[in-house]
Amino acid sequence: MELSGRIAKSTPGPLGNENCPRVTISQAFLQHGGPMEFQDRLAALATKVSNQASAIGTEEATKNAFVMPFISSILGYDVFDPLEVVPEFTADVGIKKGEKVDYAIMRDAEVQILIECKASTGAPKIEHASQLFRYFATTNARIAALTNGVIWQFFTDLDAPNKMDAKPFLVLDLLDIDDTLIPEVQKLSKDSFDLDSIISAAEELKYVGALKREIAGQFREPSDEWIKFFTQRVYDGSYTAKVREQFTSLVTKASRQFLTESVNDRLKTALGAGAGVAIPVAAEATATVSSEPATQADLERDTEIETTLEELEGYQIVKAIACGETKPHRVTHRDAKSYFAVLLDDNNRKPIARLHFNGRQKYLGLLDEQKVETRHAIDELDEIYEHADAIREAVVRYR
Incomplete structure (x- = not known):
């Protein structure tokens, strides 16, 4: 959907370098009609960020190495065309005169996306977004982004019209890309910009994303409330300090085993194996087996394999x-x-x-x-x- 002219704001509808662990975009998205070119560009930038993040020490270096390539190759805007991308965008805001936002992305002479950058050495925090809050209320922008070049946090005005939300509706981590967010990121690009679709999906994205991050945090380091929640569902005795100490390690262990088993199940499905059928793991395992003893031997051998x-x-x-x-x-x-x-x-x-x-x-x-x-x-x-x-x-x- 191509949008032109001034976009008025309206009341919304109802209701986180070489030390980074992984960069992944699933094959499933590639195989089911996903935009190959867009995904390839995203994967290439993710690799660049992974390889270079530890060498980037300043905000300016972050802009040059990561932010401008994202605006150009992922969002598709010409960073050297002031009609599309305005660096050091200035607008007088109340008593704050001459303040700047790092980039403003323009469409038809109107601000559509505001971008504030911080050095990649630290995680972007809402405390870094003071200019974004002020500029959001005085421009036509419905989308604002806070980034350190690695993590991109996108905001809109779901909670109150013309006022940027305190929590992002979309968080894209280039070192751990969530496949489900790729179509939403593409909606922000020049060729596919669809503000209505972005805003309508923002609320669900905001809360689903926040819930996923909270659940992931509990799997990594379960809180007392999380431990108590599960303990009381499997243990009939009183929830004492001793019981809490015992079940802290048990809940952590069970959580990790559950994740491992879930990953293994997905691997089996991806390889076309049915329930109870061993995954072919080597060339010799892929040969046709016709006798029952040989089949049983394969099963016994493969059940010893655990993908961690x-x-x-x-x-x-x-x-x-x-x-x-x-x-x-x-x-x-x-x-x-x-x-x-x-x-x-x-x-x-x-x-x-x-x-x-x-x-x-x-x-x-x-x-x-x-x-x-x-x-x-x-x-x-x-x-x-x-x-x-x-x-x-x-x-x-x-x-």
Whole structure:
């Protein structure tokens, strides 16, 4: 929908670098009619942010390295055309004269999106958005963005007309992209700008996103209320301090196991396996099996394979690095009993890396041109980035 002229505000309808863990956009979106070009641009910028964030130390560097590319390649506006993008946008606001917002995106000579930037070294906070609050009330903008180049927080005026909300309706983390938000981000782009659709979906996005972040936080570090909530549903005795201490570790363990099992179930579904059917994890496992003893042997062998969250996060790091040389959907994985393989084109003859995470010491396995593997000991997952060049070289060999 193309909008032109002055957009009047109206009353809304009813009712968070190399140390970052992962960059991911699912294959499912690619395979079901998603905009390939838009998604590829988003994945490329996410990889750039992942690789360079630790080297960016100032607000100006953040603007040049991350924010302007986002405005240009993702939103599709010409950052060098003052009719589309106005840097250091100024409007006198009450007693605050000459204050500036970092960027104003224009459509038909009217402000549509205001952007305030902070250095990528710190998370964007609502305390950083004072100019956005003031400018939002005095311009035609219905959308405001606060960003550190890595995390983009988008605001509108759901709570009160002409007044920017204190909480964002959309949060895009380029180091951990939520696939469900990709179509909503695209609505903000120049070619697909649809203000009515954005505003109508904003309320649901705002609360669903906030709930997802809260649930994720509880899985990472459960609060006393969360622990008590579940304890009282499974434990019939009194909820004493001793019981709370005992169930704190139990609730945490159960939460992590639940996530792991959910991930495994999704992997089985993605690979086309039905309930109770083992996932094919290596070339020898994909051969046709006709005898019952052989089938039972395969099942017994594969039930010993457990794909852990740590392996999946390691895979996402390797994928983020590999995407500098290839498209994201080409980087896949297979879990085996002895290692977790990252492959190009789901081909075990094109290994990019192997993750040996089953022992006390973790290793990153890298293979040379003759498929000879060298294992590199790592203590933390972010040490994988130290081998980025070798990972990219492996991708280039098979390209």
